[in-house]
Amino acid sequence: MTLSLSPSTLDMLLPAHILAGGDGAIHGFGPSLLRHLGEEAIGKPLLDVFTIERPVGISSFADLQNEKRPILLRANAVRFLRLRGVALQDGSELRLLLGHVPDLGGKEAMHSLQFPDFGPTDGSLDVVLSTVVREGLLEDTQRLLTALEAKKAAAEAANEAKSRFLAQMSHELRTPMNGVMGGLDVLVVMGLTAEQAELATAAKKSAVSLLGQLDEILDFSRLEAGGVSLEEIPFQPLDLGREVQTLMSPLEDERGIRLSLSCDNIPPNSLIGDPGRIRQILVNLISNAIKFTEQGVVSVVLGWDENGDQSNLRLTIKDTGLGIPEEALATLFDRFVQADSSTNRKHGGAGLGLAICQQLTDLMGGVISVESTEGKGSEFTVTIPATMAERPAPTTAMPVQPQVVTDKSRPKVLAPAPTQQLNILVAEDIVLNQTVIQAVLQQLGHQVTLTNDGEEVITAAETGAFDLILMDIQMPGVDGLEATRRIRALNSPAATVPIVAMTAHAFSDDRKRCLEAGMDDFMTKPVNRTVWVKMLERSQSFRTRQAS
Amino acid sequence: MYGMIHKAAEDFVRVHNGPAAWDEIIAATELTDAHFISGRWYEDDVTVKILVTTAEVLGVSVEDAMEAFGRHWVVFAGSSAYKPIFDMAGDSLDVFMTNLDRMHDSIRATMPEARMPSFHLLSASETELIVLYQSDRLAGLAGPLTHFVTGLLDGLLAHFDEAGEITSVPADNGVTFTIRRAAASAAA
Numbered sequence: 158m159t160l161s162l163s164p165s166t167l168d169m170l171l172p173a174h175i176l177a178g179g180d181g182a183i184h185g186f187g188p189s190l191l192r193h194l195g196e197e198a199i200g201k202p203l204l205d206v207f208t209i210e211r212p213v214g215i216s217s218f219a220d221l222q223n224e225k226r227p228i229l230l231r232a233n234a235v236r237f238l239r240l241r242g243v244a245l246q247d248g249s250e251l252r253l254l255l256g257h258v259p260d261l262g263g264k265e266a267m268h269s270l271q272f273p274d275f276g277p278t279d280g281s282l283d284v285v286l287s288t289v290v291r292e293g294l295l296e297d298t299q300r301l302l303t304a305l306e307a308k309k310a311a312a313e314a315a316n317e318a319k320s321r322f323l324a325q326m327s328h329e330l331r332t333p334m335n336g337v338m339g340g341l342d343v344l345v346v347m348g349l350t351a352e353q354a355e356l357a358t359a360a361k362k363s364a365v366s367l368l369g370q371l372d373e374i375l376d377f378s379r380l381e382a383g384g385v386s387l388e389e390i391p392f393q394p395l396d397l398g399r400e401v402q403t404l405m406s407p408l409e410d411e412r413g414i415r416l417s418l419s420c421d422n423i424p425p426n427s428l429i430g431d432p433g434r435i436r437q438i439l440v441n442l443i444s445n446a447i448k449f450t451e452q453g454v455v456s457v458v459l460g461w462d463e464n465g466d467q468s469n470l471r472l473t474i475k476d477t478g479l480g481i482p483e484e485a486l487a488t489l490f491d492r493f494v495q496a497d498s499s500t501n502r503k504h505g506g507a508g509l510g511l512a513i514c515q516q517l518t519d520l521m522g523g524v525i526s527v528e529s530t531e532g533k534g535s536e537f538t539v540t541i542p543a544t545m546a547e548r549p550a551p552t553t554a555m556p557v558q559p560q561v562v563t564d565k566s567r568p569k570v571l572a573p574a575p576t577q578q579l580n581i582l583v584a585e586d587i588v589l590n591q592t593v594i595q596a597v598l599q600q601l602g603h604q605v606t607l608t609n610d611g612e613e614v615i616t617a618a619e620t621g622a623f624d625l626i627l628m629d630i631q632m633p634g635v636d637g638l639e640a641t642r643r644i645r646a647l648n649s650p651a652a653t654v655p656i657v658a659m660t661a662h663a664f665s666d667d668r669k670r671c672l673e674a675g676m677d678d679f680m681t682k683p684v685n686r687t688v689w690v691k692m693l694e695r696s697q698s699f700r701t702r703q704a705s
Numbered sequence: 706m707y708g709m710i711h712k713a714a715e716d717f718v719r720v721h722n723g724p725a726a727w728d729e730i731i732a733a734t735e736l737t738d739a740h741f742i743s744g745r746w747y748e749d750d751v752t753v754k755i756l757v758t759t760a761e762v763l764g765v766s767v768e769d770a771m772e773a774f775g776r777h778w779v780v781f782a783g784s785s786a787y788k789p790i791f792d793m794a795g796d797s798l799d800v801f802m803t804n805l806d807r808m809h810d811s812i813r814a815t816m817p818e819a820r821m822p823s824f825h826l827l828s829a830s831e832t833e834l835i836v837l838y839q840s841d842r843l844a845g846l847a848g849p850l851t852h853f854v855t856g857l858l859d860g861l862l863a864h865f866d867e868a869g870e871i872t873s874v875p876a877d878n879g880v881t882f883t884i885r886r887a888a889a890s891a892a893a
Contacts, residue, residue: 179716270793270794271794271796272793272794272795272800272804272807272808273795273800273804277807282807283810283811283814284810284813284814284815285793285811286790286793286806286808287811287812287814287815289786289787290744290787290790290812290815290816291815292786293743293786293787294742294743294744294786296743296786297709297742297743298742298744298784301740301742304740305740366892421842450739457868
């Protein structure tokens with residue numbers, strides 16, 4: 158079969174065709190090559206105008222005439238022009254039936270070729286357009302990415318500002334509360350009349366309650382802002398349980414509720430996790446249990462479950478209290494929710510405690526759940542993934558049998574009976590706080606020297622002989638962190654005096670910064686009398702350690 | 706339609722009415738995701754909602770908004786990353802219109818879900834061009850699309866430094882547009 162095409166049809170189908178004579182000279186072009194190379198190229202030897210890139214080794218027109226394989230040419234004068242096709246002998250002439258093969262990476266080809274350069278069956282045009290479209294889409298996606306990154310950065314900056322605000326608010330709220338609670342602590346043991354003592358105790362209870370609400374709101378806000386990071390440190394769960402039990406004892410004393418602590422399969426090794434956050438969950442759940450129990454027992458069980466590769470610390474807090482109506486269980490862990498409005502009125506609270514517990518549990522990859530029967534009590538269970546430290550916990554192992562530790566005969570006010578009178582240097586810039594701290598410490602039988610800022614405390618430490626330094630953090634001029642670093646750098650005995658932070662900066666990062674600066678302990682304002690006594694006891698061990 | 710249309714609509718509003726107007730339009734559409742991606746396919750409902758809301762917020766008729774958007778579409782496509790395609794399609798209105806279907810066909814290789822319209826150049830002379838526009842969307846959106854194409858052809862006239870009058874009449878299988886070139890318009 159012979160297919161005969163008119164010149165115009167050939168131009169339309171293959172706009173980049175070439176016709177060469179038997180002598181190798183170009184006799185004609187299709188319209189595309191005519192546009193790019195011009196009429197002046199006609200008559201010139203084909204191999205002067207084009208380089209044959211494929212097949213390799215074609216160096217003469219005679220070679221091309223005998224070539225049956227596809228050929229690839231590049232125009233010597235217009236480098237972006239690459240053509241592919243076949244060479245067919247047509248009588249004495251050679252017809253090269255070609256289409257464009259644009260360099261897709263080269264902008265020149267993209268910008269110079271036009272639709273008429275491509276025949277209607279030439280898919281190269283689709284590839285060229287596809288390349289342009291894809292580049293456009295990529296640019297578009299890149300712009301979107303840049304915009305989203307900018308938004309993310311703005312959101313992070315806003316979040317950071319919010320965290321800073323929360324930290325500042327925490328400090329600003331706790332500072333005056335220190336004066337209120339410390340003052341009341343001093344007042345209630347000053348030999349008041351019964352009526353005065355009752356009023357002072359009521360004021361103290363209100364202050365404690367207010368502080369609890371502030372802590373909840375600040376904690377919750379911080380969790381919502383994503384500003385809470387977890388620690389991964391070794392801790393012994395039973396020590397943690399005992400610590401919480403001691404912390405909660407004033408509440409149980411007050412209400413006549415017994416609080417029991419026991420353990421189930423707790424390993425002797427320390428666990429790795431965030432004891433501060435686990436303590437917070439325990440305190441919240443136990444406080445709730447005590448709050449909603451009129452009489453009976455609140456039992457806390459610390460357990461350890463191993464299931465294949467997964468190990469969990471289990472906290473179970475069971476009470477014999479009001480119980481929770483079934484319809485309230487579904488929303489119990491939602492923020493600002495309490496079981497019903499009447500309990501809200503009776504028991505108060507912002508309704509954030511369980512939401513905080515759930516957020517902290519989620520943050521640690523754990524699960525919190527509750528089972529409850531109205532009128533009989535509730536049981537909250539928290540399971541938190543944890544790993545075991547390699548070595549057993551060092552010292553404070555307690556018996557691993559269930560036990561009731563609480564005793565109704567516990568004294569309600571700790572007696573001011575120091576084992577040794579201490580000479581204490583205090584750095585505190587707020588006069589009200591100075592007054593309260595001085596009163597508490599003197600009431601506990603210690604000597605107090607007051608300083609107003611970092612410079613003063615460094616000078617006093619260097620010139621005096623002190624057993625303990627209590628250091629506020631935020632002070633004008635040299636702050637407590639810098640003052641600590643400078644005292645630790647002194648070439649005198651003052652460099653080894655125990656330093657305890659006493660600050661309204663209440664977050665775990667603050668504690669870390671204090672310890673890194675060289676402090677030995679950390680107290681969060683407002684400091685109550687119990688905490689004072691325990692800290693002063695602990696400070697003896699700092700001194701013993703340093704002496705050894 | 707592909708997100709490229711929405712990006713053009715956004716550009717249109719931002720250029721002519723400012724960023725706040727676009728934010729207002731997006732808020733009014735109540736779309737949950739306003740980050741349009743050019744290469745992603747969106748339901749036509751989204752596009753229609755945006756364009757109708759744009760008209761409402763800008764206080765113009767849908768017809769006027771579509772014409773203005775059609776003109777802007779040429780500016781957007783002719784000056785964005787897709788400009789090389791525009792340039793390859795021709796350096797005169799006549800050639801461009803001849804190649805428009807081929808352009809759409811080739812772009813479908815990259816945007817396979819696109820329901821591209823057809824522009825068939827029925828005749829071209831120094832005085833006028835006659836183009837048959839066909840789209841499977843005409844059934845439900847004949848009015849707005851006719852105004853969009855009117856704006857688009859007007860934008861193309863401007864792109865190729867021409868001016869003229871555009872009229873349209875419904876045809877059996879589409880809409881026929883007549884572009885009377887400015888010199889011819891003046892002589893008439």
